[in-house]
Amino acid sequence: MNVQAQNYWDAFWKDKEMPTSISAWQFGGSxxxxxxxxxxxxxxATCSGRVFYELEKEPLPKVDDYSIVLNSKDEPVCIIRTSEVTITPMNKVSEAFAYAEGEGDRSYDYWKKVHVQFFTEALREVDLEFxxxxLLVCERFELIDVK
Incomplete structure (x- = not known):
């Protein structure tokens, strides 16, 4: 976690009981x-390929994990709390989940198109095929604070 994200986190939790699980990251793509x-x-909601957690030896997210969402300059934007985590094959992701991801026209077709493209490119970079x-790690979350 960079200094800006840590300062934001510390300031937000100043007079509250601070949770122990926190990470800071950017969404892929944009x-x-x-x-x-x-x-x-x-x-x-958001998702990532389970294989990327395995390759990076990162733990899977859990309910009640907190994250600081960073922008492209690694500056903190907001804090979210994970409210649900499921492991789902990409071709079994629901229309409701695709809608919750909030991208494009929020349709399943749009979601599938951009995710196939994103995962194909990301997997190619590690010599894997789409x-x-x-398996996708599908997370739902709630907005806790905006910087």
Whole structure:
């Protein structure tokens, strides 16, 4: 976590009991646009390929994890709390989840198109091939604070 994110986190929790699980990260693809969708309460879900957690030896998110969402300059934008985590094959993601991701016209078709493209490119970078049944870590979250 960078200094700006840590200062934001510390200031937000100043007179409250601070949770122990916190991370700071950017959304892939378009960090500024996606962070703004969270601030606008349009984006309430996100997903990532489970394989990326395995490759990076990162723990899977859990309910009640807190995250500082960063913009493309690694500046803190807001704090979110994870409210649900499921592992789902990409081709089984629901229309409701695609809508909650808040991107484009919020349709399943749009969601699928951009996620196939994103995951195909990201997997290619680590010498893996995209498959429509790849496992996704699907998270729902709530906005806690805006910087």
């Amino acid at each position: 960090p500024d646009v996606l962070a703004q969708l969270v601030v606008d309460k349009v984006k309430t 498959s429509e049944d790849m």
